[in-house]
Amino acid sequence: MYDFNxxxxxxxxxxxxxxxxxxxGKFVAxxxxxxxxxxxxxxxxxxxxxxxxxxELLGITVxxxxxxxGAMTTHAAVAASKDVQRLxxxxxxxxxxxxxxxxxxxxxxxxxxxNNDPAADYPAxxxxxxxxxxxxxxxxxxxxxxxxxxxxxxxxxxxxxSVSFTKPKAAAYxxxxxxxxxxxIVGVFLAKTNDGVRIGITGxxxxxxxxxxxxxxxxxxxxxxxxxxxxxxxxxMNADIHASAEYRAHLVKVMTQRAVEACK
Amino acid sequence: MPxxxxxxxxxPVTAEVEARTLLVQFLRENLRLTGTHVxxxxxxxxxxxxxxxxxxxxxCSMLAVMxxxxxxxxxxxxxxxxxxxxxxxxxxxxxxxxxxFCTPGMVMTALDIVNRNGNELDEATVRKELEGNICRxxxxxxxxxxxxxxxxxxGSKP
Ligand SMILES: Cc1cc2nc3c(=O)[nH]c(=O)nc-3n(C[C@H](O)[C@H](O)[C@H](O)COP(=O)(O)OP(=O)(O)OC[C@H]3O[C@@H](n4cnc5c(N)ncnc54)[C@H](O)[C@@H]3O)c2cc1C
Ligand code: FES
Ligand code: FES
Numbered sequence: 001m002y003d004f005n006x007x008x009x010x011x012x013x014x015x016x017x018x019x020x021x022x023x024x025g026k027f028v029a030x031x032x033x034x035x036x037x038x039x040x041x042x043x044x045x046x047x048x049x050x051x052x053x054x055x056e057l058l059g060i061t062v063x064x065x066x067x068x069x070g071a072m073t074t075h076a077a078v079a080a081s082k083d084v085q086r087l088x089x090x091x092x093x094x095x096x097x098x099x100x101x102x103x104x105x106x107x108x109x110x111x112x113x114x115n116n117d118p119a120a121d122y123p124a125x126x127x128x129x130x131x132x133x134x135x136x137x138x139x140x141x142x143x144x145x146x147x148x149x150x151x152x153x154x155x156x157x158x159x160x161x162s163v164s165f166t167k168p169k170a171a172a173y174x175x176x177x178x179x180x181x182x183x184x185i186v187g188v189f190l191a192k193t194n195d196g197v198r199i200g201i202t203g204x205x206x207x208x209x210x211x212x213x214x215x216x217x218x219x220x221x222x223x224x225x226x227x228x229x230x231x232x233x234x235x236x237m238n239a240d241i242h243a244s245a246e247y248r249a250h251l252v253k254v255m256t257q258r259a260v261e262a263c264k
Numbered sequence: 265m266p267x268x269x270x271x272x273x274x275x276p277v278t279a280e281v282e283a284r285t286l287l288v289q290f291l292r293e294n295l296r297l298t299g300t301h302v303x304x305x306x307x308x309x310x311x312x313x314x315x316x317x318x319x320x321x322x323x324c325s326m327l328a329v330m331x332x333x334x335x336x337x338x339x340x341x342x343x344x345x346x347x348x349x350x351x352x353x354x355x356x357x358x359x360x361x362x363x364x365f366c367t368p369g370m371v372m373t374a375l376d377i378v379n380r381n382g383n384e385l386d387e388a389t390v391r392k393e394l395e396g397n398i399c400r401x402x403x404x405x406x407x408x409x410x411x412x413x414x415x416x417x418x419g420s421k422p
Contacts, residue, residue: 006266006283006329035286035325036307048283052330076319100396101376102310105319106326181308182395 001035002044008053012136012159015049019157022047027159029072029111032103057110057161060084065167068134071110071160076101078109088129090171090189094121097175099182110160113145116152116207117183118238123208124189125165125173127200132164149206168193172262174255176203178242185243186251190218190259197222199256204248205236214256222264224257270331272297273341281328288312288323291338299339299368303398310397313369313376314338320376322396339368342375351375351414360410362401373397374411383419385412 005022009015019025026045028034029052037043051057057072062083069078078084079096098104098112098121112122113133123146125131131142136159145153154160168191175187184203188211191198197218199211217226232252237245265280272295279294291297291314302324303311312324315337342349348356351374361367377385377393390408399407 001284001286003282003284006327008329008332031327031330032307032325035327036305038284039305048327050327050330100310101373101380101393102313102320102322102396103307105321 001038002041004045005047006050007047008050010053010055012054012056012161015051015054015159016136016157018047018049022049025049027051027114029108029114030074030106032099032107033111033115033117051110051159062087066164067167068162068164069109070162072108073110075099075104075107075109075112079104087167088165088171090173090191091125091129091165094125094173094175094189097121097177097182109163113163114152114154114160116146116150118149118206118208119178119183119185119187119203120208121173121175121184121187121202124184124187124200124202126163127208127210128189128191128198129165129168129171129200130193130195130198131166133160134162134164135160143210146208151207166193170263172259174258174262176251176255186248186255188252188255188259190256190263192263201252203238204252205238211252211256214252218256218260222260224260227253227257227260266329268329268332270333271335273337283327283329285328286324287314287316287321287326287328287331287336290328291323291336297338297340301365301368303365303369308396308398309366310369310373311366313372313397315372315376318379320373337372339371342371350417351378351411354414354417355407355410358406358410358413360402360406366397366399366401370394370397370399370407370411374414377411378415378418383415385415387412 007018023046025047027049058070060081061068067087075095075098084092126142133140171191173189175184186204187202189200199214201211202208213230217230232249234245234249237248239245269278291300301311303309307325313320314323316334390411
């Protein structure tokens with residue numbers, strides 16, 4: 001890893017100031033993605049701005065049916081939160097199955113969403129639940145946040161403050177995981193909301209997205225048989241040593257069916 | 265160079281380190297606590313697990329400066345004089361290691377499992393909780409046995 005200047009600001013304003021001053025600055029949250037990337041010299045920022053000292057980014061708050069999770073909240077804290085377990089058990093379960101215990105003790109929701117790994121779990125939930133990403137510049141709709149592989153709608157100097165989720169009528173997340181890393185080979189988050197069924201798919205394609213065809217079928221008839229009839233486009237799927245495109249297309253349907261069963 | 269202050273195994277330490285120094289490098293190279301191992305560069309093997317403020321973390325994926333003001337416990341901090349910690353003893357009694365490379369990380373993870381799940385652990389829980397620790401020798405069976413026995417022994421400690 002190349003050396004860098006290290007900053008540990010105490011506020012969001014100071015973090016953004018430090019980033020703007022740096023020639024090539026990067027925020028670091030849990031470091032579970034950033035540090036391996038820097039060790040491999042795939043990233044070599046001039047300045048690393050540690051968000052670990054900013055209290056505004058911590059904590060989980062509930063207002064009516066809306067639950068807001070601070071960007072620096074770890075996966076372990078989301079999984080263990082009584083509020084998340086009560087309002088959004090599917091999200092608590094998702095967080096509790098990310099990586100392994102040590103990864104969950106450091107990795108954060110803000111870091112996971114900002115990073116937008118094609119196989120990350122949280123993006124599927126953000127999309128399916130129509131979450132709102134609260135940033136230092138305003139609000140970004142969950143549907144518009146993930147723009148491409150490792151790409152998001154965040155500006156260079158924009159910081160995620162928190163993510164707000166609204167309690168759905170029912171929800172379930174089903175992941176077919178890579179047995180080594182536990183990343184999703186395919187993950188499907190299904191939510192029954194006031195606007196009908198919404199589906200977020202991760203792992204299958206270069207960027208998490210809504211499963212429009214599946215939503216359409218399930219809004220007509222909420223059953224596993226309805227999913228069977230949907231044709232998944234194979235050409236858009238990822239293919240690697242873990243799973244071929246055909247297999248991933250198949251897995252999307254199977255994971256959706258499992259989620260349908262869990263939401264019945 | 266930044267200065268970092270933390271408590272390691274109960275002892276306060278202060279040092280000047282390059283910002284890029286990993287916590288595991290700091291422990292091994294500055295403090296010569298070489299019980300914490302490095303088995304990969306992808307944050308997947310768990311040979312480097314230590315506790316920071318009581319929680320298991322991968323010391324290869326944290327900067328030393330990120331542990332500023334924290335309490336760090338390593339494998340060297342567990343035994344009391346010549347008496348092994350009950351979890352270490354359980355690994356010995358149950359043949360929970362062969363080459364021993366993964367063992368420090370396994371033991372530190374095992375203690376974190378007990379902290380969160382208590383002293384009566386079923387096999388499925390232990391196997392799931394050990395997801396972030398890789399062993400290339402044992403086939404895990406005796407490690408699982410060791411963790412369960414160690415957890416029980418910790419519960420019956422006077
Ligand atoms: C062994 C292993 C297994 C894993 N398994 C899984 C898995 O099964 N599922 C899964 O989803 N993930 C998995 N991960 C990834 C893990 O969840 C990471 O924690 C996550 O991707 C990044 O979060 P972080 O807090 O560590 O962010 P960092 O690594 O610190 O940062 C990641 C990126 O986000 C930016 N960033 C961080 N916080 C903010 C913010 N508040 N505002 C703006 N930008 C920000 C950083 O600048 C950086 O570019 C795994 C990681 C490891 C090492
Ligand atoms: S050395 Fe830290 S996980 Fe492998
Ligand atoms: S005992 Fe050799 S790696 Fe586990």
